[in-house]
Amino acid sequence: MRIAVIGAGGVGGYFGARLAAAGNEVTFVARGRHLEAIRTSGLVVHSPLGELRTSPRSVVSSISELGPTDLVLVAVKLWDTEAVAEQLRSSAVSEAPVLSLQNGVDKDAVLRGRLTDEQVLGGVCFISAFIEEPGVVRHNSPLQRVVLGAYRPGSTAFGRTVLTTFRDAGIDAETSDDIERVIWEKFVFLVGLSATTATVRQPIGVVRANEQSRRLLHDVMAETVAVAKASGVRLDSGFAEAQLDFCDTLPAAMTSSLHNDLENGNRLELPWLSGGVVDLAGRLGVPAPRNRTVTDILAPYVLGRPTGT
Known part of the structure; x- marks a missing residue:
């Protein structure tokens, strides 16, 4: 799959790198010193499940630079959710399915308020990971679980595709009929x-x-x-x-x-x-x-x- 990861911190960095290692075409959107470090040496992930390193070409500085995308993973801090939703709506990936792995209970409502209901998959992740230094993410334990689910019946089939993609990457993933x-x-x-x-x-x-x-x-x-x-x-x-x-x-x-x-x-x-x-x-x-x-x-x-x- 062609996957865009908005936010390359602990959550986005880990899952994005894991998906890239499985052969998916992953592009991170990052900023600041983290962006520059990834551009120089790729994103490095230290994990008890194995070291990962992405290509230096796998990062851009804004959503507007993204090309054709099959899935958007949102992993920014919660205060950036509205801005990300607006940028997605006016970008080349405006019709791509979106899965948020953020914290909180309002994040999907914000996304669904600016994108289509069937476009947004409900999701939650369980992981302990953080940026150790620019360009480096530390995954603290083997826990790396994702649960996803459709809010609308029209998203169910694609949700199964995402589930398969995550599992093929070695991620502990499952679906729920009651994602809320x-x-x-x-x-x-x-x-x-x-x-x-x-x-x-x-x-x-x-x-x-x-x-x-x-x-x-x-x-x-x-x-x-x-x-x-x-x-x-x-x-x-x-x-x-x-x-x-x-x-x-x-x-x-x-x-x-x-x-x-x-x-x-x-x-x-x-x-x-x-x-x-x-x-x-x-x-x-x-x-x-x-x-x-x-x-x-x-x-x-x-x-x-x-x-x-």
Whole structure:
């Protein structure tokens, strides 16, 4: 397949490189020092599943430079979603199917608001990967799972084609008939992991070992489950407890991209994580005091490290 990957960070860089290694024609859209490093030496991925390196010719600086494309993977930070959707709509790939592997529960709604409903596949990924330095992505564990699903019946056949392409590349991929529920399931976990590792400024091992921070982890997830159920998503009442048990199985050193961005002084996706839970809870009349506290604590860092620190 001819695949365009918008965003060559941990998620886009890893999955794009894995798909390229399987013989697909992959083109990354990147920027800044990362773009220049890929142009010089290709994108390097360090992974426990094997080292990967893409061609230096596999990257462009903008969506407008893309040629004919069979699939667009969107892997940018959430604040760039609207801009990417607008650029896709006015580009040469305006009719290509789109699969977002971003965080959050609103990203597909944003894309579907600017592209056609049948054009957008629902998707979610489970992976720990980040940019180690310009041109280099570090994949932290063997986990590299993707779940996708169609929002409209007309997308189902193409979804199966994408599934086959991912599996042929050695990616753990599957489909779901209720992709919205799967996206919310990941969101519950992600909000909990992000909120606690960022506010405590420690990996999950420290968070889950302390009685009070463990309770915070549970409560943040429980509030997110309540918001999901109020939104009409079918999640079990005990889902937060199940996710807390799942957190006990994670490597103690595991952290979140929100924590990494906070430590590095980068802009945060907080308004789409705990902040997004608070906003939706307010509209639905559901209490979310723990997520509100997290949002308030991290508010000074949303746009990056505050001036003077």
